[in-house]
Amino acid sequence: MEQVLIITSSYDLPAAQELAPTLGDYRTYFFDPTLVDEIAKTSLKRPELLLWDDAPTYPELEHQAYVRVRELERQVDDALRPLLAAYHPTLSLRGWQSLNLYYLMLGWQWYSGLWSSIAGRLRDCHVHVLVCDNPANFYWPSFVPALLLIERLRTWGVPFSAVAYGERADESDVMMDLFGSVPEQYDVLTHLPTCFYDAPHFRAELAAAGSRIVNIEPKYWGMPMTPNLQVKMARLDHARLAQAGVPSLQEPGQQLLTLLHGLLEPYIASSDYRARQAVHLAKLYQSQLASLFLLETYFGGIRPGRMLISDHDAGFHGPLLTYASRHRMPVYVLPHAKVSISSEFTFRNMTALTHVMQGRTVLDGNGRALRHMTLAYPEQLSLNTASAPLRRLGVLLSGLSLNGVPSTALRPYLDGLKEIEQWCRRHGVELAVRCRPGQSLFELITGSTAIARADLEAALRGSLGEFAQGVDVCLMYDAPTSAAIEFLRNGVPLLNPLPEALSTAEHLWSDAELIPRESLADTLRRLDAYVADTDLLDSFRRHQFARYAAGTAQARSLRSLL
Secondary structure (H helix, E strand, O other), X not given: OEEEEEEOOOOHHHHHHHHHHHOOOOEEEEOOHHHHHHHHOOOOOXXXXXXXXXXXXXXXXXXXXXXHHHHHHHHHHHHHHHHHHOOOOOOOOOOOXXXXXXHHHHHHHHHHHXXXXXXHHHOOEEEEEEEEOOOOOOOOOOOHHHHHHHHHHHHHOOOEEEEXXXXXXXOOOEEEOOOOOOOOOOOEEEEOOOOOOOHHHHHHHHHHHOOOEEEEOOOOOOOOXXXXXXXXXXXXXXXXXXHOOOOOOHHHHHHHHHHHHHHOOOOOOOHHHHHHHHHHHHHHHHHXXXXXXXXXXXXXXXXXXXXXXXXXXXXXXHHHHHHHHHOOOOEEEEOOEOEOOOOOXXXXXXXXXXXXXXXXXXXXXOOOEOEEEEEOOOOOOOOOOOOOOOOEEEEEEOOOEEOOEEOOXXXXXXXXXXXXXXXXXXXXXXXXXXXXXXXXXXXXXXXHOOOOHHHHHHHHHOOHHHHHHOOOEEEXXXXXXXXXXXXXXXXXXXXEXXXXXOOHHHHOOOXXXXXXXXXXXXXXXXXHHHHHOHHHHHHHHHHHXXXXXXXXXXXXXXXXXX
16 A cells, blocks of 8 residues: 655655655645745655646635635624623624634635545555644644544545644744833834834834833734833733633633633534634633733723724734724824735724825725825935846746645646746746745746746846846736835836736735736736836836825825824
8 A cells, every 4th residue: 555645844854854755755744835946945755736627716716705704703792792791881802713724724725625626546555644743823824634534534434544743832822011011201113013114114113203202012923122111921821811800701712712612613523623714713812801801900091092004914903903992092004014904993093004006995894995005115216227128027026826726727827837938938038037035936937837946046046126226127926926016116017917806805916906916917918018118118117106106196105194
């Protein structure tokens, strides 16, 4: 019987390499195209990338995941509203765990279908399954994909072995350390997870505003801050909460646990593992509720005048926005990477602050447009006034998957790159392709096109700025990326050809009027015209730069809002 080793994510690789020597002869199956280069560096035997050919598109996966999340949240909210109303008359838990639940549902949908699609490949095999031994938490690997496979192997009567690895510390009870009371009045409450790229600029703007800042440290992805007061984290402690005057959370916690265990049954068949996932989510909700009640007792009647948060919820957005809503506190939402996605919260007094390249309107949890302002960033604009023909075409690649779930089907993605490469050869145009750092795709691209690996490696060795300065036109291929800013601010013509339709969230990441978004065929026809008419290319370049410059000129500085 053939031995088969299953790899679902890069996190599996150390455990796989430890297990592999005990298997003798075996075959390695993996499903994430971004692992090809990484697995090629290992000693794993007979690796084979298996694709789900009739998989739903990423927009379909995204939509269905949100449908499931909103229904699950509705049931949680409806069940607990009578109990929680006694503590807080308008309290709703909608949105509080949306991001966590979204990644859980997205992964469940993908892996449920993927495993069914490869059933025929696993007949007459002994399958070795690696179980990342953690409940689903954000987009990090969890036991869910492996459990879904094990359920199907049992149904199919396929023998298997399972090895657990990588258990992380439980941080589900982490809450804001708001015991006691605020020592004095503060102007702005900040909470800015994941704003790594723009942290120095945001810190400088906060300092220049002259406002007194109290910062709530995030559970994850915190950036260094220099506030007047830093609020750190604590562990959920029912005795300390009672001493602080917080109502007992043990009854809602138990009700949440019982409810979630039932709601998760369609997604996790194993009662034991489902209990672990339910406990994890129930404790997250409990710690959020504790943080909400402590916000009330800590600030009392000397609340900050406004709130500044990032658009990336690291676990505390639910209590913070509920607190802001109750006290009619204006909230400014910063993008963690220049552009934002829509919010799952229904609080209306939010203003989305985004870069000028932001695409469609940012919406709230009810699908209504949020107030929006273009935020100023410290960018130097530069336009070469000399007209130049199209001699070197750049292609900028973004991420292709997250935790094994692809955002674009691989075959049309590679077919599109091949079309671009062939177009360049027909027109005598040099091609430069820059992969996303960390997702190189070297093996896949060189195996599907005539693009040389040495050229792909060379494009990554230099900086993004050097790459931008070295091309006459750039194609932001597939999903938009904030790396586009380097081209826009330097007057390098930028287009956005699509091998497949974008998801709702991806549409928000760039303005299609600023960066033309077209099918690949339409983009290549546009490039035909630019090759034939240098003046037409120069006109587009100047108009795109002028539009970008006008948008940045109208942008508001963060300090002026604070």
